[in-house]
Amino acid sequence: MARTRKRRIRVDGVDYRWTVSQVDPGHVVVRVWHAAIMRGTGLEVLVAFDDPWLNFGPIITAPSDRVAEVFALEPVTPRLVAGLIQAAVATGWPAHDDSGPRRLVLDRSRERLEPVPGGPPAAASKLGCG
Secondary structure (H helix, E strand, C coil): CEEEEEEEEEEEEEEEEEEEEECCEEEEEEEEEECCCCCCCCCEEECCCCCCCCHHHHHCCCCCCCCHHHCCCCCCCCHHHHHHHHHHCCCCCCCCCCCEEEEEECCCCCCCEEEEECCCCCCEEEEECC
């Protein structure tokens, strides 16, 4: 497995670190944490992403007019990560707290952050990426 690269991002004047890791052929997890303290309540967001390398056969055999609605091919970008951070902060994500990671799911349309099914209740938030 490839080494995970820790990236930096500054959102609303605060520095964070983030990584992206493959979960399965159809999902990645974006992990974010406060850069200054390098600990605290991390943010873990499950994002739909059908890796073109892992899903090559199904993607090229799907009807071309349906590929965009069946497969999530847009990769995770710094702009998306900034939107995830802003939405999580808006719902009360305590980046400085040591209460463990906050786990959320980005809906397939990439417009709403929602709590992980079966996890502790949390407010859903509309994603404002731009």
